[in-house]
Amino acid sequence: MGEHTELDSPASRQSLLEHARTVAEQADRHAVTLESLLAVLRSTRLDDRAARTLSIDIATTALVGLRMVTDEQRSSMLEPVAGAFARLRSDLRPLERFGDLDVQFIEPPTTGRALPGEVAHSARAIVRSAVLALVYQRDTRRVRIQWDCDGLNLLIGIRDDGAGELTAHDDSLRPIAERVSALDGELQVSSTPGWGSSLDIRLPLDPPAEPDRFVEHVELSGREREVLQLVATGARNSEIALNLGISENTVKFHVSNLLRKAGVSTRTELAALVKH
Known part of the structure; x- marks a missing residue:
């Protein structure tokens, strides 16, 4: 240690x-x-x-x-x-x-x-x-x-x-x-x-605005929060599916919903909104 x-x-x-x-x-x-x-x-x-x-x-x-x-x-x-x-x-x-x-x-x-x-x-x-x-x-x-x-x-x-x-x-x-x-x-x-x-x-002249951490303001299901946390680690859809015991199509569905709710277009932008 x-x-x-x-x-x-x-x-x-x-x-x-x-x-x-x-x-x-x-x-x-x-x-x-x-x-x-x-x-x-x-x-x-x-x-x-x-x-x-x-x-x-x-x-x-x-x-x-x-x-x-x-x-x-x-x-x-x-x-x-x-x-x-x-x-x-x-x-x-x-x-x-x-x-x-x-x-x-x-x-x-x-x-x-x-x-x-x-x-x-x-x-x-x-x-x-x-x-x-x-x-x-x-x-x-x-x-x-x-x-x-x-x-x-x-x-x-x-x-x-x-x-x-x-x-x-x-x-x-x-x-x-x-x-x-x-x-x-x-x-x-x-x-x-x-x-x-x-x-x-x-x-x-002004500091960059803090990204709006939508997880604190938008209602997400328990599964969406789990998918979001894994997306933030850089995990692929296949890895997320294996980790959560669901299909890749289901993962794609949740990621698509998260992108829409967050108002962003990429997984990188989505990951940046997660509060660590």
């Missing part, structure tokens, strides 16, 4: 996931800070004294941001979309001013719906990750970043003028894809060789 540890509990696993997200967020910010410091120190437009002064300013700002990271991770806070975008621009300003990358910002409407904290933080992290990925592509000289809000979603557009070889399966986009997926969003990547790549991202 295996030993049960505290890490097996749902609360512990959730805590580990939250910690992993916080670490990833901090690593992302540090990467931008380091790239900014390198851009300043390599700049031919600054003398040593000016470069040193700006480097200190960047490092100091990063330290202040690090101390505030706990508060920034609180998803209960709301941020005006224009304010969230301004913070993103502030994060990228050193790269914009002193790097080889020309970053263009298309301002979102000031009247847009306020963003939940988690969406605002993830959106900034997504854009920072994308810009860093593009920095490592030598052919990229210009990046355009655009935010918009349709009332239900934050819409992010990122376009570069690089070689146009980026695909959705590129390793550099994996952190972005994971963040988008965690928020139940969508990521589309399109590239034209010689003309650049575009990332179009949709992040819902």
